[in-house]
Amino acid sequence: MGSDVDTSIGSPGKGSLGLLASRFALPVAWLLLIVVFTFLQPDLFPTARNFQSVLSERSILLILTLGMLFGLAAGEYDLSIAATMGLSFVIVGWLNVQNDWPIEPTIVLALAAALLVGVVNAVVIVVLDVPSLVATLGMGSVLAGLALGINNLIVSPVAPLLVNLARMKIGGLQMVFFVALALTIATWYVFSYTPLGRYIYFVGAGRNVARLTGIRVDAIRAGTLITGSLIAGLGGVLLAGRNGSVDPNIAPALLLPAFAGAFLGSTAINPGRFNPWGTFIAVYFLATGINGLQLLKITGWVEQVFFGAALVIGVVFSRLARRALERGGS
Amino acid sequence: MAEVPVVDARGFSKTFSGRKVLTDVDLAVSSGEIHALVGPNGSGKSTFIKILAGYHPPDPGATLAVRGHPVALPLSAATASHIGLSFVHQDLGLFEGGTVLENLLVGQYRTRFGWRVPWRSERARARGVLGEYGLEVDPDAPLATLTDVQRALLAIVRALIHLPASESALLVLDEPTARLPHDSAAEFFGRVRAIADRGHAVLFVSHRLDEVVTLANRVTVLRDGRIVARHRATDFTVRGLVTEMLGFEMEQLYPDQNHGYGEVVASIKELSGGVVRRFDADCHRGEILGLTGLIGMGHDAVPYLVFGAEPAHSGTIEIAGTTIRLTSITPRRAMSLGMGLLPGNRSRDSAVGEATARENLTLATLQRYAIGGRLRRGMERKDAQAQMARFEVAPVDPEAIMATFSGGNQQKTLLAKWLARRPQLLILDEPWHGVDVGAKRQIMRLLSEAASDGMTIVISSVEAADLAEVCHRVLVMRRGEVATALAGSDLTSARISEQVQLDTDTRTSVGGSGGRASQ
Numbered sequence: 001m002g003s004d005v006d007t008s009i010g011s012p013g014k015g016s017l018g019l020l021a022s023r024f025a026l027p028v029a030w031l032l033l034i035v036v037f038t039f040l041q042p043d044l045f046p047t048a049r050n051f052q053s054v055l056s057e058r059s060i061l062l063i064l065t066l067g068m069l070f071g072l073a074a075g076e077y078d079l080s081i082a083a084t085m086g087l088s089f090v091i092v093g094w095l096n097v098q099n100d101w102p103i104e105p106t107i108v109l110a111l112a113a114a115l116l117v118g119v120v121n122a123v124v125i126v127v128l129d130v131p132s133l134v135a136t137l138g139m140g141s142v143l144a145g146l147a148l149g150i151n152n153l154i155v156s157p158v159a160p161l162l163v164n165l166a167r168m169k170i171g172g173l174q175m176v177f178f179v180a181l182a183l184t185i186a187t188w189y190v191f192s193y194t195p196l197g198r199y200i201y202f203v204g205a206g207r208n209v210a211r212l213t214g215i216r217v218d219a220i221r222a223g224t225l226i227t228g229s230l231i232a233g234l235g236g237v238l239l240a241g242r243n244g245s246v247d248p249n250i251a252p253a254l255l256l257p258a259f260a261g262a263f264l265g266s267t268a269i270n271p272g273r274f275n276p277w278g279t280f281i282a283v284y285f286l287a288t289g290i291n292g293l294q295l296l297k298i299t300g301w302v303e304q305v306f307f308g309a310a311l312v313i314g315v316v317f318s319r320l321a322r323r324a325l326e327r328g329g330s
Numbered sequence: 331m332a333e334v335p336v337v338d339a340r341g342f343s344k345t346f347s348g349r350k351v352l353t354d355v356d357l358a359v360s361s362g363e364i365h366a367l368v369g370p371n372g373s374g375k376s377t378f379i380k381i382l383a384g385y386h387p388p389d390p391g392a393t394l395a396v397r398g399h400p401v402a403l404p405l406s407a408a409t410a411s412h413i414g415l416s417f418v419h420q421d422l423g424l425f426e427g428g429t430v431l432e433n434l435l436v437g438q439y440r441t442r443f444g445w446r447v448p449w450r451s452e453r454a455r456a457r458g459v460l461g462e463y464g465l466e467v468d469p470d471a472p473l474a475t476l477t478d479v480q481r482a483l484l485a486i487v488r489a490l491i492h493l494p495a496s497e498s499a500l501l502v503l504d505e506p507t508a509r510l511p512h513d514s515a516a517e518f519f520g521r522v523r524a525i526a527d528r529g530h531a532v533l534f535v536s537h538r539l540d541e542v543v544t545l546a547n548r549v550t551v552l553r554d555g556r557i558v559a560r561h562r563a564t565d566f567t568v569r570g571l572v573t574e575m576l577g578f579e580m581e582q583l584y585p586d587q588n589h590g591y592g593e594v595v596a597s598i599k600e601l602s603g604g605v606v607r608r609f610d611a612d613c614h615r616g617e618i619l620g621l622t623g624l625i626g627m628g629h630d631a632v633p634y635l636v637f638g639a640e641p642a643h644s645g646t647i648e649i650a651g652t653t654i655r656l657t658s659i660t661p662r663r664a665m666s667l668g669m670g671l672l673p674g675n676r677s678r679d680s681a682v683g684e685a686t687a688r689e690n691l692t693l694a695t696l697q698r699y700a701i702g703g704r705l706r707r708g709m710e711r712k713d714a715q716a717q718m719a720r721f722e723v724a725p726v727d728p729e730a731i732m733a734t735f736s737g738g739n740q741q742k743t744l745l746a747k748w749l750a751r752r753p754q755l756l757i758l759d760e761p762w763h764g765v766d767v768g769a770k771r772q773i774m775r776l777l778s779e780a781a782s783d784g785m786t787i788v789i790s791s792v793e794a795a796d797l798a799e800v801c802h803r804v805l806v807m808r809r810g811e812v813a814t815a816l817a818g819s820d821l822t823s824a825r826i827s828e829q830v831q832l833d834t835d836t837r838t839s840v841g842g843s844g845g846r847a848s849q
Binding site: 192193194195197198199201202205206208209210211212213214215216272322325 | 637639660661662664665666671673678679680681682684685689693694696697699700703704705707731733
């Protein structure tokens with residue numbers, strides 16, 4: 001099995017029919033979903049406008065999920081990543097909207113805050129040896145509280161420069177979508193086409209093996225956590241631009257959807273591994289499902305149910321995929 | 331022997347992704363019988379056992395009877411255990427985070443004692459049981475502090491105490507002695523013999539054909555998934571079994587080891603740490619140096635201390651013109667100084683089972699394929715394929731998942747990983763653990779070739795015969811120190827065993843040397 005799209009599709013005789021099926025089950029399910037909603041809502045669903053809106057709207061979630069992917073690939077959970085995004089988001093509102101800072105230093109400070117969170121997480125987890133699940137659970141609560149302390153109101157308007165940039169449209173799609181797409185491609189390149197990506201995978205899949213092969217395990221663990229935080233910070237800034245306002249309650253709610261996207265994504269394209277294209281498909285598969293149901297006037301509760309179920313199913317299937325791989329021979 | 335076998339398996343076949351790995355295997359084990367199942371890696375032994383354990387469903391057409399009663403296939407793991415099939419697998423299945431006692435009692439105390447575990451009495455009972463099987467460890471010791479050999483023993487003890495006392499049961503041992511010294515293997519098989527004499531049936535898979543010859547009442551030989559020979563009582567010899575397993579006569583079991591060696595390449599001084607109290611050694615260019623001893627006497631700890639995998643208390647190594655303190659050496663630093671380590675615990679320290687063979691093989695040399703920051707995967711794949719072909723890994727498929735290869739093929743792949751770096755000093759811990767005679771011979775040949783090319787090789791192992799064959803010099807460790815160095819005409823399997831044994835009077839319940847058949 002290759003570890004990226006093109007070689008794995010193109011190489012003959014790699015794996016069984018079952019593996020091929022699991023590789024493309026999610027993309028096929030996505031297409032089926034589109035067909036079903038097209039049939040049920042022929043007027044509202046299959047319009048360019050609707051697709052453009054879904055792709056743009058969920059691109060912030062995709063960015064957050066990609067940030068989370070780095071830590072997950074190296075075997076570290078970052079439960080504070082949504083709150084990190086929330087912190088950067090709120091800082092934009094606080095400095096730019098409430099205190100009339102120019103937007104450029106505001107962005108720098110928002111990103112610096114995210115970076116600082118990543119560094120603190122890395123020190124606690126890697127240097128002080130606290131399990132990442134516990135360390136970032138606490139950090140997430142600290143950050144969510146801090147964000148509310150800084151500003152617990154919805155504030156607007158965010159500087160037009162940032163708003164116009166984030167909402168700039170190319171082919172009907174907002175700039176944020178292209179940022180998410182570029183980030184997907186960059187992550188894919190790192191994961192599949194650099195030694196670093198391979199090392200990250202081995203640190204996650206066999207930490208002892210990595211250590212005994214001279215890989216700088218701790219540096220990679222710290223690096224993935226910090227990278228994830230920075231990407232979350234970028235997501236927070238873009239969210240402020242895309243929304244034009246800052247609502248401190250939005251970001252923390254994206255934690256579970258991001259996990260759902262990452263785990264569901266690990267069942268596709270390269271089953272059993274956290275991979276950016278699987279993540280891309282998973283996030284938009286979920287977005288399409290929710291969008292279709294909303295158009296059918298099934299709203300409110302459906303998002304929570306959908307993301308929650310996707311997380312559990314994603315974890316189940318990624319385990320099954322891994323087991324199938326290991327049992328695939330004699 | 332009883333007329334009705336304890337286990338009677340008929341027509342066991344298994345196909346993986348269109349490839350038939352087991353064809354129509356019939357096998358019956360009777361009460362009081364020790365039945366050996368032998369065959370090269372990939373011959374289908376593990377698959378057969380995994381079907382019995384309920385891990386793989388068999389292809390349609392298989393039947394199974396236990397004590398004369400038909401049993402529905404596929405089995406579930408729970409059914410297998412319920413009808414008296416007990417297993418000790420190569421990977422042992424121990425709980426890393428637990429203590430010895432917790433591992434010993436897993437699955438037992440809950441049903442037996444209701445909600446409360448009477449730890450005090452359990453601890454006393456555990457101490458008794460462990461002592462009975464010659465495992466002198468504190469029941470409260472964390473599993474992580476046990477050596478690999480102690481772990482193997484613990485898994486075996488656990489399987490033994492789980493056998494029902496009343497009915498005839500089947501104890502399946504899948505390479506249980508792979509890491510035991512011959513003398514404790516003999517001791518262990520004494521226990522197994524006693525269990526068989528009580529009316530149980532024992533099926534064991536072992537690569538140690540001398541044990542098979544000494545112990546088994548019956549032998550079934552598998553090759554390419556088919557039964558090629560069945561023997562009863564004592565109508566078999568090591569040489570005959572090897573020929574049957576390989577399908578051709580092997581002129582010479584081990585390569586000749588008579589080339590000389592050169593100047594000192596690495597000099598280890600005053601190393602201590604863990605069970606090692608003091609270790610000094612000079613390793614020469616082109617030399618294969620063996621380290622051996624009883625469990626916990628230090629030879630098995632030295633490789634990890636030298637490579638920086640475990641913290642040393644004191645010591646230095648002089649290599650490549652520099653002297654490094656072993657208290658601060660890391661694997662990364664050791665590698666940059668031209669060292670390599672092939673660890674003994676394959677699944678924990680050496681291979682990532684869910685990654686591909688290619689990814690495992692190239693991990694230590696990955697930078698070679700990164701040109702301009704970009705990984706040239708075509709190049710990497712071609713290289714991995716060439717290495718696998720050269721090391722006779724089967725199948726030669728770099729994209730196959732590591733866990734789907736047999737133990738011997740995994741080990742050859744991992745040896746290729748380290749040899750590709752062309753280290754000055756390659757250290758190996760139990761390199762032929764769980765490896766069949768064919769693969770063992772290849773590994774020995776590859777190591778000999780590497781040494782002839784000027785590499786320095788250190789092998790830590792409890793296999794006296796293998797060390798005598800492949801090494802130029804063997805250091806026997808006792809109580810954390812080098813007690814004897816054997817070389818030249820002194821370097822024989824018997825001399826090594828004797829030197830290892832000199833310490834046994836201070837240890838309880840380790841019996842005399844096992845009956846070793848000539849090779």
